[in-house]
Amino acid sequence: MKKNILKNNGVQSLLASLLCIVLGLLIGYIVLLFINPTGAGEAIMTVIKNFLTYNRADTQMKYFGNTLVKTAPLLMCALSILFAYKVGLFNIGAAGQYCFGVALSLYAALGLGWSWLPCMLLAIAAGCVLGAIVGLLKAYCNVNEVISGIMLNWIMLYTTNMILTNVKEATSPYTVQMRSSGTAALLPTLGLDKLFNDNGYVTLAIPLAILLAIVVDVVLNKTRFGYELRATGNNKFAAKYCGMAEKRNIILSLMISGALAGMGGFVYAVTTANCSANGDVAGFGFLALAVMIFGNWKPLNIAGASLLFGLFKCIAAAYSSLDINGDGVYWLAEIGISSHVYRMLPYLITLVVLAFTSKKSRAPKAEGIPYDKGQRQEKHKKEAPARVLLFALFYMDFTKDGLRT
Numbered sequence: 001m002k003k004n005i006l007k008n009n010g011v012q013s014l015l016a017s018l019l020c021i022v023l024g025l026l027i028g029y030i031v032l033l034f035i036n037p038t039g040a041g042e043a044i045m046t047v048i049k050n051f052l053t054y055n056r057a058d059t060q061m062k063y064f065g066n067t068l069v070k071t072a073p074l075l076m077c078a079l080s081i082l083f084a085y086k087v088g089l090f091n092i093g094a095a096g097q098y099c100f101g102v103a104l105s106l107y108a109a110l111g112l113g114w115s116w117l118p119c120m121l122l123a124i125a126a127g128c129v130l131g132a133i134v135g136l137l138k139a140y141c142n143v144n145e146v147i148s149g150i151m152l153n154w155i156m157l158y159t160t161n162m163i164l165t166n167v168k169e170a171t172s173p174y175t176v177q178m179r180s181s182g183t184a185a186l187l188p189t190l191g192l193d194k195l196f197n198d199n200g201y202v203t204l205a206i207p208l209a210i211l212l213a214i215v216v217d218v219v220l221n222k223t224r225f226g227y228e229l230r231a232t233g234n235n236k237f238a239a240k241y242c243g244m245a246e247k248r249n250i251i252l253s254l255m256i257s258g259a260l261a262g263m264g265g266f267v268y269a270v271t272t273a274n275c276s277a278n279g280d281v282a283g284f285g286f287l288a289l290a291v292m293i294f295g296n297w298k299p300l301n302i303a304g305a306s307l308l309f310g311l312f313k314c315i316a317a318a319y320s321s322l323d324i325n326g327d328g329v330y331w332l333a334e335i336g337i338s339s340h341v342y343r344m345l346p347y348l349i350t351l352v353v354l355a356f357t358s359k360k361s362r363a364p365k366a367e368g369i370p371y372d373k374g375q376r377q378e379k380h381k382k383e384a385p386a387r388v389l390l391f392a393l394f395y396m397d398f399t400k401d402g403l404r405t
Contacts, residue, residue, distance in 0.1 A: 027348050063314065065196030069271050071310030072209040073098075076264030077288030078295065078302045079216050080127075084145075084257040085297060086220055087249055088233040093134050093149025094261040095285025096156035097127040101265020103160035109185030109270065110167040110176050116185045120266045127262020128255050130156070135251035145254070153285075178270060187270055205267040210303065212260070217299035229253055261285065 033040045077098055084091035101123035108114040108122055130152055137143035168175050178186060179200075187203035196202045220226035232239040232249045240246050268284065291309050295302030 027352055031348065061195070062197040062199050065193075065199035065202040067307070067311045067314040068196075068206050069199075069201045069310075070313045071306045072205040072271070073264040073268040073284060074288055074291060074310055074313075075209045075213060075303055075306035076260050076267060077285055078291040078306055079212060079299060080257045080260035080264065081289055081292050082295075082297060082299065082302060083216065083220075083229075083260060084253050085292070086226075086229045086233045087253040088236060089138070089145050089250065089254060089257075091131070091134070091149060091254060091257045091261075092146050092289075093130060093152045094257065094288065096149070096153035097130045097258045097261035098265040098268075098285040098288075099153075099160045100126045100130060100156045101262035102269045103156075103163040103265075105185070105266040105269040106175055106178075107163050107167055109178060110181050114185060116187050116270060119185045119270070120263065123262040123266035123269075124259045125262070127258035127260070127265070129258070131254040131256070131258020131261075132251060134258075135254035138254070139247040139250045178272070185270055187267075201271050203271060205271055209267070209306075212263075213299045213303040216260075220299065264288075 029040060077094055080094045080097070081091050084094075104126050105119045105123045108119045109116075114122075134145050134148050134152065137148045138145045164175055187205055189200065189203050190207075192202045192204075192206065193200050218226075220230065228239070228244050229249055231242075232244060232246050236246055239249075264284070287309065291305045292302055294308075295305040
């Protein structure tokens with residue numbers, strides 16, 4: 001019996017993505033109509049025309065490289081949130097871990113003159129420590145990870161501002177440009193810049209982000225450790241009675257989650273000309289949550305979702321500030337619409353994407369349910385014996401011969 005190709009999950013995801021792009025552009029057009037009715041049509045047509053038909057192939061490759069540059073840190077942040085979600089934890093603190101990674105990377109590179117490897121390790125360690133704090137508070141003090149994460153986000157945002165003050169330009173709120181003062185910290189390009197019209201921002205970060213997505217997928221789905229994380233996320237009560245160390249899993253998952261977010265911050269820091277903690281730095285961590293949900297909690301799907309959202313952010317940045325046609329005319333700036341409107345569009349499109357994809361998203365069953373030993377024992381007292389027996393048999397079968405599907 002032939003299966004309808006339209007019912008294939010991959011085809012449906014592709015069609016949903018294309019539909020979301022169209023609807024996102026439509027919403028963007030409606031917003032522009034309210035702001036500047038006379039220039040809205042010209043603005044949206046300029047975006048579509050120049051994106052689909054560049055007058056120069058080298059410009060097309062350069063902008064595609066910029067899209068990949070935006071994608072890499074976003075993917076790392078989304079993988080960070082995913083890792084915690086698999087244990088039923090909501091690591092909203094990824095935004096702060098990401099910010100702290102940016103701050104320490106920039107300070108080490110611009111203020112101390114460190115090379116890229118020590119800067120990266122410092123950012124990873126910083127995110128790992130913050131994740132460990134949230135994990136310890138959750139595991140041993142039963143502090144909700146959302147509350148502690150939000151508090152740390154604000155602490156890290158202010159800390160980031162204080163740190164970046166030491167390496168910012170004298171006449172602007174932005175940091176000194178990495179390519180003028182921190183060249184030792186720039187990631188090697190491995191020749192990738194040549195493929196994208198000498199785009200020096202296309203570096204090792206891109207294959208590194210792809211590799212991390214594959215590694216996270218393998219760890220979560222092909223290893224005993226990943227199986228325990230998923231089992232804990234689906235039913236902490238059963239996992240506890242099967243002998244799984246749920247506290248260890250909570251702490252380790254949040255440490256790994258923080259490390260991934262910190263690495264994302266490092267990648268953003270060394271692939272951006274200069275930055276301020278008040279802008280995209282703070283917003284990237286939260287946008288990663290939407291990317292994770294759009295990717296349906298699957299690492300490789302999240303990689304594709306990151307590319308889509310990276311494209312939106314690239315469009316917003318490029319069309320508000322770059323000379324697309326090389327003729328000295330900034331098309332959209334000439335129309336008279338504020339650049340902030342174009343920077344707003346990716347977030348509007350995000351809402352549209354989530355409206356059409358969230359219904360099919362499947363979070364871990366225990367997500368959002370705090371692990372309270374007494375409360376769970378009372379709640380599951382009647383059904384626990386049969387459930388735990390089945391769970392234990394399945395777990396022992398996995399540990400003996402590997403997971404069977």
